[in-house]
Amino acid sequence: MKSFHRSALSVAGLAAALAAVAVPAASAQRTQVPGPDTRRVLVTAFRGDVEGGVRIADEIRNRISSDFSIKTLMPTSKKDIEATLQQSGYRPDSALGANDIRELAKLVRGDEVIDGTVTRTPAGYRVSARFFLARDVALAQPLYNAETSNLGDAAKQIVSEYDRARKQLPANQACENAIREGKTADAITAARRGITDYPNSTIARLCLASAYQAMKSTADSTGPWKDSVIAVTRAITALDRNSRIAYQLQYDAYKAKHDTVNLVPALLGYMNSDPSNASLRESVIAEVIQLGKADLAVPIARQLVQENPGDPGYARTYYLVLGAARNYKDAVTAGQAYVALDTAAADSNYYFRQIQYLAADSNYAKAAEFAAQGAARFPRSASLLLAQATYERRAGQLPAAQATLARALAIDPKASGANMLLAQIAADQGNTAEVIRAVQADVTADPTNKERDAAYLLSLGATQYKTANASKKVEDFQKALTFLQASDAIAPTANAKFYTGVTAFGIAQAAAANLQGANKTCADAKLGQDALVTISTNMPAGGSVDPNTAKTILGVVPQFQPFFDASAKRYCK
Numbered sequence: 001m002k003s004f005h006r007s008a009l010s011v012a013g014l015a016a017a018l019a020a021v022a023v024p025a026a027s028a029q030r031t032q033v034p035g036p037d038t039r040r041v042l043v044t045a046f047r048g049d050v051e052g053g054v055r056i057a058d059e060i061r062n063r064i065s066s067d068f069s070i071k072t073l074m075p076t077s078k079k080d081i082e083a084t085l086q087q088s089g090y091r092p093d094s095a096l097g098a099n100d101i102r103e104l105a106k107l108v109r110g111d112e113v114i115d116g117t118v119t120r121t122p123a124g125y126r127v128s129a130r131f132f133l134a135r136d137v138a139l140a141q142p143l144y145n146a147e148t149s150n151l152g153d154a155a156k157q158i159v160s161e162y163d164r165a166r167k168q169l170p171a172n173q174a175c176e177n178a179i180r181e182g183k184t185a186d187a188i189t190a191a192r193r194g195i196t197d198y199p200n201s202t203i204a205r206l207c208l209a210s211a212y213q214a215m216k217s218t219a220d221s222t223g224p225w226k227d228s229v230i231a232v233t234r235a236i237t238a239l240d241r242n243s244r245i246a247y248q249l250q251y252d253a254y255k256a257k258h259d260t261v262n263l264v265p266a267l268l269g270y271m272n273s274d275p276s277n278a279s280l281r282e283s284v285i286a287e288v289i290q291l292g293k294a295d296l297a298v299p300i301a302r303q304l305v306q307e308n309p310g311d312p313g314y315a316r317t318y319y320l321v322l323g324a325a326r327n328y329k330d331a332v333t334a335g336q337a338y339v340a341l342d343t344a345a346a347d348s349n350y351y352f353r354q355i356q357y358l359a360a361d362s363n364y365a366k367a368a369e370f371a372a373q374g375a376a377r378f379p380r381s382a383s384l385l386l387a388q389a390t391y392e393r394r395a396g397q398l399p400a401a402q403a404t405l406a407r408a409l410a411i412d413p414k415a416s417g418a419n420m421l422l423a424q425i426a427a428d429q430g431n432t433a434e435v436i437r438a439v440q441a442d443v444t445a446d447p448t449n450k451e452r453d454a455a456y457l458l459s460l461g462a463t464q465y466k467t468a469n470a471s472k473k474v475e476d477f478q479k480a481l482t483f484l485q486a487s488d489a490i491a492p493t494a495n496a497k498f499y500t501g502v503t504a505f506g507i508a509q510a511a512a513a514n515l516q517g518a519n520k521t522c523a524d525a526k527l528g529q530d531a532l533v534t535i536s537t538n539m540p541a542g543g544s545v546d547p548n549t550a551k552t553i554l555g556v557v558p559q560f561q562p563f564f565d566a567s568a569k570r571y572c573k
Helices: 002-011 013-021 025-031 050-067 078-087 098-108 151-180 184-197 203-217 225-239 244-257 260-272 278-290 294-307 312-324 328-341 348-360 364-377 382-394 398-411 418-429 432-445 447-471 474-490 494-515 522-545 547-571
Strands: 039-043 073-075 112-121 124-133 136-148
Touching: 039 050, 039 098, 050 073, 050 078, 050 112, 050 124, 050 151, 078 098, 098 112, 098 136, 112 136, 112 151, 124 151, 136 151, 136 203, 136 244, 151 184, 151 203, 184 203, 203 225, 203 244, 225 244, 244 260, 260 278, 260 294, 278 294, 278 312, 294 312, 312 328, 328 348, 348 364, 348 382, 364 382, 382 398, 382 418, 398 418, 418 432, 418 447, 432 447, 432 474, 447 474, 447 494, 474 494, 474 522, 494 522, 494 547, 522 547
Parallel strands: 039 073, 039 112
Antiparallel strands: 112 124, 124 136
16 A cells, blocks of 8 residues: 555645545545444464465455444454464464464454464365354354465455354344243244344354253243254254354253264264363263263273373273273273373272273183282282182182182181182082082181072082983982082072982982992992982972972882892891
């Protein structure tokens, strides 16, 4: 403008003077005074390419100055923006995030904001722009998203779209006022008017969705407000995939419908609408896990770790999320990384969790190794030693498991489960006497366990009876009888007595077969006589388990008795 002014003065003095009084149209706003209702729009440097971001902001401000009456709209001057930024400790060409822009708008008294991004491409620039209301960065309207070779042309299109988009604002204000006054029907009417005024509206649609949601606390709460909210917010997210409020309203509606299938995508959309908000991501992770969709939380937690290397809090979150998602192999590795950042976190709970994850991954030897590490760190923990022995047993390391249990019992003679684990190891080794001794020790340590322990011996006896019934060997029946009688001695039951009776009957049959063979002995005759006594003692009380079988066996006893008595007289001299 200065060069034009000088050339005019050199041609004709009077004409130049008159020209100087007549202000060019492009600078009309600079000579006018804003009115009391003038809206102020803040345009800061776009994020991305530094030079391009500053240039397009300048172009937008200049075009607003030329295209709008100052009585209606005026841009905050670049001078005021730069001065305020410098006073706040920023560079004058800083490209700010939405929340920082909102704070800047407060300082410069901005009502509306245009911001965006600009990045270089082989063809020129990729430009994305939006405007939002300074009072809430989430009340946003997309304006432009395209590739261009000319930032001036992009600025022209942005301002043109901004002009159209602002047509929704009066109706949106009427909608918000009606919601505050509890007039939802009026709010819905006003919001629809705003959408008619600007068909691509997201701001008026947000108010429309909010009006429908407001129905849930009114007499219309039983109506289809949820479906209305969902329909409107879907339209919004189709226009603006980063609309935080839309996803929040959508999530609330799906939750009210108990629609977990669609609720999770809405929740993730809500999180992605504010990617720099780490606390939001943490709350979303917790919600997703609670919904049983922990696998969807894994990449979110992983991103938090990548963005915050060395932060033990995020490392812990990632560790627990992997465990919740049943990704046990990676969870163990993540746990080790976590305690490497925070050594105090390697408490007994950490070791138990690692042991649990390794066992769930069927890595029993590694689980035992981790338990051993924990036991070394916490030498008075009988529980860690018990865990170590448990997984040594599962890894087939039976002598090692027995030695570990001996250490646990030395620390705590009543360590819960230690004696029963010894009994299980003895059963694995086929040592019947040691099984019974360990079970009896468990009952002594805690008499409240007697029913459980008796049931364990009964199960061993029943299993062994099936083996004996197949082999027909006396020694196999006798082994079953030992378990069954020990079970009945700890806590008598009809089942134990029944199996004792049928097992004794098996012994009687085997003894009778031997006495009818070539090698007749006094031992077989005595064995048969004792078996009949055992049947007569137990089967009446155990017969309720299987009355028909009991009746049959008790009916055979009188037939066996003379045979065994005669055999005893003959062979026991």
